Amino acid sequence: MIISVASGKGGTGKTTVAVNLALSLKNIQFIDCDVEEPNAHLFLKPCIKDEARAYIPVPEVDEAKCVYCGKCRDVCAYHAIAVLPGSEGKKGSTLIFPHLCHGCGACSLLCPQGAIKEVNKEIGAIEIGEKDTMQFIHGRLNVGEAMSPPLIRQVKKYINLTRTVIIDAPPGTSCPVITTVKDSDFCVLVTEPTPFGLNDLILAVEVLRKLQISLGVVINRCDIGDGKVESYCKKENIPILMKIPFSREIAVSYSEGVPIVEKDISYQEKFINLYLNICGIKNEADSRH
Amino acid sequence: MKQIVVISGKGGTGKTVVSGSFAALAKNKIMVDCDVDAADLHLLLHPAVKERHEFRSGQTAVIDKKLCTKCGKCASACRFQAIKDDFTVECFSCEGCALCSHICPHGAIHMEENVAGEWFVSDTEYGPFVHAKLGIAEENSGKLVAKIRQIAKELAEKQTLDYVIIDGPPGIGCPVIASLSGVDCALIVTEPTLSGLHDARRVMEVAKHFNISVKLVVNKYDLNTAVTEKIEAFCRERDVPVVGKIAFDKAVVEALVEGKTIVEYAACLAADEVKNIWERLR
Numbered sequence: 001m002i003i004s005v006a007s008g009k010g011g012t013g014k015t016t017v018a019v020n021l022a023l024s025l026k027n028i029q030f031i032d033c034d035v036e037e038p039n040a041h042l043f044l045k046p047c048i049k050d051e052a053r054a055y056i057p058v059p060e061v062d063e064a065k066c067v068y069c070g071k072c073r074d075v076c077a078y079h080a081i082a083v084l085p086g087s088e089g090k091k092g093s094t095l096i097f098p099h100l101c102h103g104c105g106a107c108s109l110l111c112p113q114g115a116i117k118e119v120n121k122e123i124g125a126i127e128i129g130e131k132d133t134m135q136f137i138h139g140r141l142n143v144g145e146a147m148s149p150p151l152i153r154q155v156k157k158y159i160n161l162t163r164t165v166i167i168d169a170p171p172g173t174s175c176p177v178i179t180t181v182k183d184s185d186f187c188v189l190v191t192e193p194t195p196f197g198l199n200d201l202i203l204a205v206e207v208l209r210k211l212q213i214s215l216g217v218v219i220n221r222c223d224i225g226d227g228k229v230e231s232y233c234k235k236e237n238i239p240i241l242m243k244i245p246f247s248r249e250i251a252v253s254y255s256e257g258v259p260i261v262e263k264d265i266s267y268q269e270k271f272i273n274l275y276l277n278i279c280g281i282k283n284e285a286d287s288r289h
Numbered sequence: 290m291k292q293i294v295v296i297s298g299k300g301g302t303g304k305t306v307v308s309g310s311f312a313a314l315a316k317n318k319i320m321v322d323c324d325v326d327a328a329d330l331h332l333l334l335h336p337a338v339k340e341r342h343e344f345r346s347g348q349t350a351v352i353d354k355k356l357c358t359k360c361g362k363c364a365s366a367c368r369f370q371a372i373k374d375d376f377t378v379e380c381f382s383c384e385g386c387a388l389c390s391h392i393c394p395h396g397a398i399h400m401e402e403n404v405a406g407e408w409f410v411s412d413t414e415y416g417p418f419v420h421a422k423l424g425i426a427e428e429n430s431g432k433l434v435a436k437i438r439q440i441a442k443e444l445a446e447k448q449t450l451d452y453v454i455i456d457g458p459p460g461i462g463c464p465v466i467a468s469l470s471g472v473d474c475a476l477i478v479t480e481p482t483l484s485g486l487h488d489a490r491r492v493m494e495v496a497k498h499f500n501i502s503v504k505l506v507v508n509k510y511d512l513n514t515a516v517t518e519k520i521e522a523f524c525r526e527r528d529v530p531v532v533g534k535i536a537f538d539k540a541v542v543e544a545l546v547e548g549k550t551i552v553e554y555a556a557c558l559a560a561d562e563v564k565n566i567w568e569r570l571r
Contacts, residue, residue: 008327010300010459015484036460037298037491039484077348077386104368104386143491144498146431146463171300171459174326174423174430178381194545196305200327206425211381224539226546248512255482255513 002165003278004033004184006208008200010171012190013220013244016254017274018168019043020261021188022134024271029163030131032138033180034170035124035151042257046129046136054139055120056103056150061094065115068092072107072116081107099146124151128158135163149179156180173203181208186278187215188241193225198232205238214285216278221246239281242274290445292453292472293570294323296496298488300459302480303508306541307563308456309333309550312415314567318452320413321441322420323434323468325406330456333550336411336418344408344421344436346429348385348400350378356397363389363398381426405429408437410444417444431463438467452571461495469501476532476570477505481516486523493529503529506566510534533566535559 005018019040022028032040059072059081072094073081080100086092098121108116124141139155141148148170156179159165169180169187181187187208191201201217208215217233222243233240244250253263261267295308305324312320312334322330350371352363357376364372367389371382390398405428408421419441421433438455445453457468457475469475475496479489489505496503505524510517517534524531536558544554552560 007300009329010297010302010327011480012301036462036465037484037488039299039487042483042487075387075391077384102384102386104384104388105366106386106388106391109366109388110391141461143461143494144466146466148460148462172324172326172430173425174464175428176460176462177326178426182381194542195332195548196329196545199329199332203327203425210426224542251512254484255480255516257483 001186001282002159002167002184003186003188004167004169004181005188005190006169006177006181006204007171007190008173008204009191009197012192012197014171014190015039015043015168016220016260017188017190017218018166019259020267021271021274022166023259023261024268025164025275026133027163029135029160029165030137031155031159031165032168033152033155034168035139035141035148035155036170036176038138038140040168041136041138043259044131044134044136046131048127048129050128052126053122054124054126054151054154055122056101057105057118058098058101058103058121059096059107059116060119061096062115062117065113066094067113068094069112072111075106075110078102102147103150123147126155126158135160148176152176152179173207178207178211181213182211184213186282187213188218188278189215190218190220191229192221193219193227193229197225198229201229202232205236214282216241216281218242218244218274220244239277241277242270290451290453291474292455293474293476294455294457294468294472295476295478296457296465296468296492297459297478298461298492299479299485302485303478303535305329305333305456306545306551307476307478307506307566308454310552310563311454311567313550313552314564315452315454315571317450318416318454319441319445319450320415320418321437321453321455323437323455323464324458325421325430325433325464326423328420328422331420332548334413334415334418335548336409336413336420338409338411340410342408343404344406344433345402346405346432347403348387349380349383349403350387350389350398351401352376352378353397356395358395360394363393366392403427406433408433408440410440419444431467434464434467461492465492465495466499469496469499472501474570475501475503477503478508479505479520480509481507481513481520483516486516486520489520490523493527504532504570505529506533506535507531508535509537511536532569533562535562
């Protein structure tokens with residue numbers, strides 16, 4: 001089963017929930033897909049055994065073969081290619097803007113002269129490690145790189161379905177999140193009971209419903225703020241899987257990079273219950289289909 | 290005219306609380322919410338929408354079942370696994386590259402433009418406000434950010450405003466880069482946690498990569514003073530001025546629940562410090 005932990009709003013406690021859930025269970029594969037700002041490793045402190053560089057293919061033009069026909073520019077949907085035609089006695093030029101390239105391969109495949117080949121451009125790295133019985137994988141986007149989805153897709157290739165897979169998702173509701181949660185069996189949305197938390201929760205729920213992924217909510221810092229998140233969940237028939245009260249102990253433990261289940265073992269049972277809740281809802285949903 | 294963006298790397302550190310307060314403190318400015326896929330600033334500014342525009346961006350492939358012979362050429366060429374086994378397009382995966390439409394031997398695939406969201410120009414009691422809503426499960430948030438920034442800048446020039454104040458998105462990817470480009474100053478709001486430091490450091494590197502001047506604020510600094518000191522030392526090393534430290538204050542959440550900016554909600558330590566920060570920044 002693949003369980004992803006997402007949120008809409010940032011800073012609501014995704015990583016806290018994902019990490020503590022993973023540490024409360026056995027034989028987990030933990031995947032941090034927040035490749036822009038990966039944080040789970042700060043808490044899990046895995047022993048990294050292996051590293052792979054992540055690339056996307058970008059075009060390279062063979063100037064000897066290029067006749068500056070402009071076909072590549074015309075087929076590029078991302079405006080990543082400019083062609084300056086040659087004029088009398090002057091050579092033309094084909095310019096590539098690798099930062100705009102999505103690596104779709106259209107230009108190289110459709111060049112009538114076969115003048116474009118693809119070369120790898122590094123966009124980040126994937127690290128693979130272990131912590132006790134847990135397998136740990138995360139991606140790290142290079143600074144200055146704009147597009148995280150290609151890296152997220154490459155990280156997700158490591159998914160091992162013989163284990164329970166827990167995925168820590170990036171915040172928001174756009175392409176990085178969709179790429180991350182796609183194909184999940186269940187998504188846990190972590191929120192806080194404030195107007196910001198509710199606003200972004202509603203957006204995240206809409207996304208997951210569109211993707212047809214089962215979901216449930218964890219309300220973090222449930223005792224500060226107001227009751228509107230709970231009434232929204234009731235109205236929408238969204239299960240509340242767990243409520244975590246605000247505690248200075250959790251906040252300080254988080255700030256030091258220490259998972260709360262390691263500081264206070266009694267939390268383990270709460271996270272095991274969270275897992276059982278998820279399994280229960282998932283089974284019920286499956287039996288209905 | 291000065292453009293100031295509030296960013297953080299890590300989400301939930303207090304960007305919108307800070308930029309919302311700037312709306313109440315700064316005179317003669319326009320506000321912009323560039324966190325287009327999880328926009329929250331409108332919950333503090335209570336805009337009256339004056340103009341509403343469709344945001345068209347990107348394309349999605351559509352396969353005509355009558356012409357399709359299921360030869361499979363499109364599926365094997367697509368790098369985004371967007372062609373499903375039944376030869377329909379999985380629209381969440383389609384990146385709109387149009388390669389399939391070019392290579393289909395039967396001309397069965399055409400591209401349709403996406404309506405990827407909406408953007409608005411609004412009036413608020415704090416002045417003009419430009420904001421947007423990315424469509425559910427849509428892409429191209431970076432382009433939508435660039436669009437509303439351009440609109441805000443034009444309005445600011447036309448009305449000879451002094452400031453464009455931008456509430457930025459979390460992360461370091463395309464919407465952040467689009468929020469940063471060409472600003473006069475990026476204010477990083479972080480928190481005294483190892484994650485906060487880790488993420489602030491990465492977004493600081495992004496700002497440096499694009500040659501943007503950076504200042505930093507530590508929010509809830511007293512939750513862990515040892516990590517706050519670490520962040521301050523880190524900033525000293527890099528010549529990044531720390532322009533404020535906001536104490537943890539339950540009034541901040543109370544203000545949120547009331548839909549008010551902290552500087553208007555209550556006279557408290559957090560409100561005083563946010564005022565100081567604005568004075569140091571302007």
